[in-house]
Amino acid sequence: MASPQLEATRSTAPAAGGDTLLRVEDLCKHYPIRRGVFSRTVGSVRAVDGVSFDVRRGETLGLVGESGCGKTTLARAILRLTDVTSGRVTFDGVSVLDLGNEEMRRLRKRMQIIFQDPYGSLNPRLTVGSMIAEAIKIHRLAAGDAVRARVVELLDRVGIPAEYMNRYPHEFSGGQRQRIGIARALAVSPELVIADEPVSALDVSIQAQIINLLKDLQEALGLTYLFIAHDLGVVEYISDRVAVMYLGRIVELADAVDLYRDPKHPYTQALLSAVPSLDPGKRRSRILLPGDIPSPANVPKGCAFHTRCPQAMSICREQTPVFKEVAPGHRTACWLYDK
Amino acid sequence: MVRTYDASTMNTRDETRDATAQDTRTATEPLLDVRDLSVSFDTPDGRARAVDGVSFSIQPGETLGLVGESGCGKTVSALAIMRLVQTPPGRIDGGQIRFRGCDVLKLPEKEMRRIRGNEISMVFQEPMTSLNPVFTCGYQVEEAVLLHQKVSKREAAERTIEMLSLVKIPDPRRVAKSYPHQLSGGMRQRVMIAMALSCNPSLLVADEPTTALDVTIQAQIIDLLLSLQEQFGMAILMITHDLGVIAETCRRVVVMYAGKVMEITSVQDLFKDARHPYTMGLRESIPSFAPRGERLKVIPGKVPDPLDFPRGCRFSDRCKYAEYRCDNEDIQLREVGPNHWIRCWKDVQGG
Numbered sequence: 001m002a003s004p005q006l007e008a009t010r011s012t013a014p015a016a017g018g019d020t021l022l023r024v025e026d027l028c029k030h031y032p033i034r035r036g037v038f039s040r041t042v043g044s045v046r047a048v049d050g051v052s053f054d055v056r057r058g059e060t061l062g063l064v065g066e067s068g069c070g071k072t073t074l075a076r077a078i079l080r081l082t083d084v085t086s087g088r089v090t091f092d093g094v095s096v097l098d099l100g101n102e103e104m105r106r107l108r109k110r111m112q113i114i115f116q117d118p119y120g121s122l123n124p125r126l127t128v129g130s131m132i133a134e135a136i137k138i139h140r141l142a143a144g145d146a147v148r149a150r151v152v153e154l155l156d157r158v159g160i161p162a163e164y165m166n167r168y169p170h171e172f173s174g175g176q177r178q179r180i181g182i183a184r185a186l187a188v189s190p191e192l193v194i195a196d197e198p199v200s201a202l203d204v205s206i207q208a209q210i211i212n213l214l215k216d217l218q219e220a221l222g223l224t225y226l227f228i229a230h231d232l233g234v235v236e237y238i239s240d241r242v243a244v245m246y247l248g249r250i251v252e253l254a255d256a257v258d259l260y261r262d263p264k265h266p267y268t269q270a271l272l273s274a275v276p277s278l279d280p281g282k283r284r285s286r287i288l289l290p291g292d293i294p295s296p297a298n299v300p301k302g303c304a305f306h307t308r309c310p311q312a313m314s315i316c317r318e319q320t321p322v323f324k325e326v327a328p329g330h331r332t333a334c335w336l337y338d339k
Numbered sequence: 340m341v342r343t344y345d346a347s348t349m350n351t352r353d354e355t356r357d358a359t360a361q362d363t364r365t366a367t368e369p370l371l372d373v374r375d376l377s378v379s380f381d382t383p384d385g386r387a388r389a390v391d392g393v394s395f396s397i398q399p400g401e402t403l404g405l406v407g408e409s410g411c412g413k414t415v416s417a418l419a420i421m422r423l424v425q426t427p428p429g430r431i432d433g434g435q436i437r438f439r440g441c442d443v444l445k446l447p448e449k450e451m452r453r454i455r456g457n458e459i460s461m462v463f464q465e466p467m468t469s470l471n472p473v474f475t476c477g478y479q480v481e482e483a484v485l486l487h488q489k490v491s492k493r494e495a496a497e498r499t500i501e502m503l504s505l506v507k508i509p510d511p512r513r514v515a516k517s518y519p520h521q522l523s524g525g526m527r528q529r530v531m532i533a534m535a536l537s538c539n540p541s542l543l544v545a546d547e548p549t550t551a552l553d554v555t556i557q558a559q560i561i562d563l564l565l566s567l568q569e570q571f572g573m574a575i576l577m578i579t580h581d582l583g584v585i586a587e588t589c590r591r592v593v594v595m596y597a598g599k600v601m602e603i604t605s606v607q608d609l610f611k612d613a614r615h616p617y618t619m620g621l622r623e624s625i626p627s628f629a630p631r632g633e634r635l636k637v638i639p640g641k642v643p644d645p646l647d648f649p650r651g652c653r654f655s656d657r658c659k660y661a662e663y664r665c666d667n668e669d670i671q672l673r674e675v676g677p678n679h680w681i682r683c684w685k686d687v688q689g690g
Binding site for chain 1 (some may be wrong): 408409509523524525526553554555556557558559561562580581582583584585586587589606607609610620621623624625626627628629631634635636637638639641642
């Protein structure tokens with residue numbers, strides 16, 4: 001029983017409302033593997049495999065995990081950019097997966113996404129101004145001169161001089177392009193912004209500028225972020241709560257401070273111990289995980305992590321652990337805490 | 340008196356400095372001594388001076404970090420050491436690269452081939468693009484062995500399996516028969532390392548060896564490199580933008596910005612007593628150093644265009660301490676502490 005506990009986990013909810021903006025319940029996205037002349041389905045890639053969590057209004061929920069763990073697929077599934085195999089997504093009380101096209105289009109105004117690669121996600125043939133204006137026009141948020149005024153306002157908000165609005169994406173640096181991506185996402189005044197590795201492609205000094213910008217915007221516009229990244233330092237800094245994913249499942253979710261100070265799941269422990277220490281001479285004692293992440297096409301039985309877990313027990317190989325609360329506001333899926 | 344920077348004085352001419360400056364490493368000749376290296380590239384819009392007067396040296400068995408952001412010239416410096424800068428459009432404009440005392444830049448190509456891959460080898464960032472997709476991994480390691488060592492095919496094949504197990508690849512015989520696309524990123528990087536170390540080089544140039552890898556795999560690869568270094572005693576030039584990787588692997592660090600060396604220091608000082616405003620800014624922009632809830636300190640602006648570097652200090656337009664002469668006068672590396680050099684008129688921290 002996951003859902004009653006979702007409410008019970010609220011320990012350090014931000015003062016602003018504290019109500020749930022986005023709820024994801026038991027979401028699955030399996031890609032079929034087809035073989036042979038008749039394209040028979042012979043198996044499936046379980047990219048997202050039963051994920052449940054809440055995002056509260058005004059908070060930043062960090063989502064970390066290594067490549068292939070399903071972070072991006074999860075983001076795309078929430079926004080219905082890909083079809084979902086099963087599960088429920090509720091945005092502000094509306095069941096997203098049941099909406100018709102027209103209703104979905106209207107809802108998209110309220111949830112936007114920022115992509116990792118600012119080179120690949122901007123149309124190279126549109127000027128920055130027309131790209132942002134397009135979003136405003138499609139959703140009929142302004143017309144005539146008001147569109148231009150809004151574009152200028154948005155560019156100003158993200159720190160791009162308004163006179164650059166007639167330039168093309170290739171004329172900007174990586175950091176500026178990411179700012180433009182943010183401006184485009186903000187054009188429709190969304191409530192939820194899913195940021196999919198927004199700073200991973202940027203240099204450290206530019207990364208810091210974008211992180212500050214995202215925080216400023218959140219404060220000014222009351223945005224809610226689902227912040228996906230693999231950089232544990234960035235996620236710790238920006239998030240109120242953090243969820244850790246491994247092979248399509250969330251293995252741990254807690255308040256950011258608690259999660260980094262007292263990780264419960266052996267995978268989280270290993271992940272945190274692998275981050276290079278920024279204190280030379282004081283090397284962290286590492287939990288080196290053996291081997292590679294198994295393929296999501298062939299997820300191990302029981303706990304998906306048992307093949308690499310230093311503390312695996314016999315039950316881990318047999319049964320999938322339940323994702324449940326082990327400390328106030330701290331949930332994990334691990335048999336170690338089932339006593 | 341301001342001494343100008345000469346890479347070889349770092350550890351060799353110790354009589355010129357006071358007793359506290361004595362380095363624990365003995366006064367041996369550096370393994371690699373790069374002096375005043377300048378590399379530029381022809382572009383349709385003009386000449387880009389990617390590397391401009393870079394000097395540093397590496398002692399035998401030492402790990403030297405080369406850190407900086409994209410486009411600062413760290414990879415080009417490494418390619419110049421290997422003499423792999425593509426000409427044209429690239430050109431080595433000047434400087435010396437002395438490896439065991441002999442100038443690599445003046446060697447005939449045939450001689451160079453004996454050094455490259457044998458004495459100095461390189462591991463690249465992206466193991467997928469640096470391995471040939473149409474040959475098996477085993478074949479590629481074997482090729483490196485056959486090329487550089489006088490061994491029979493069978494011995495080379497044995498050596499290959501030996502190398503693959505040395506880099507802790509489980510089931511090396513199977514991996515030797517696999518093609519690169521059949522392996523994971525971490526495994527491919529291990530194959531690259533096996534290939535680079537197959538001829539027992541005295542210098543390994545590692546260009547962002549863990550950047551494309553996940554953090555748990557990165558930890559595996561760093562541990563592997565360090566344990567292999569302990570075993571074989573090769574020197575490593577560790578090129579990275581990640582200060583965490585630097586902290587874990589290096590003793591000394593060279594910080595580059597816009598084609599110039601900005602600071603050379605010990606890794607302890609890099610984190611505790613950085614003196615160049617760029618290095619300070621770089622460290623402060625890492626979220627892990629910032630208290631939660633506080634804004635990150637940022638370096639404003641962006642890296643200057645290599646076609647049009649500013650006059651004077653190249654960092655001056657982003658530096659909060661910049662004054663008139665920073666924008667107008669060139670500055671040499673100067674010593675501000677034992678084995679600690681900065682390219683800055685003002686020593687903000689040192690007072």
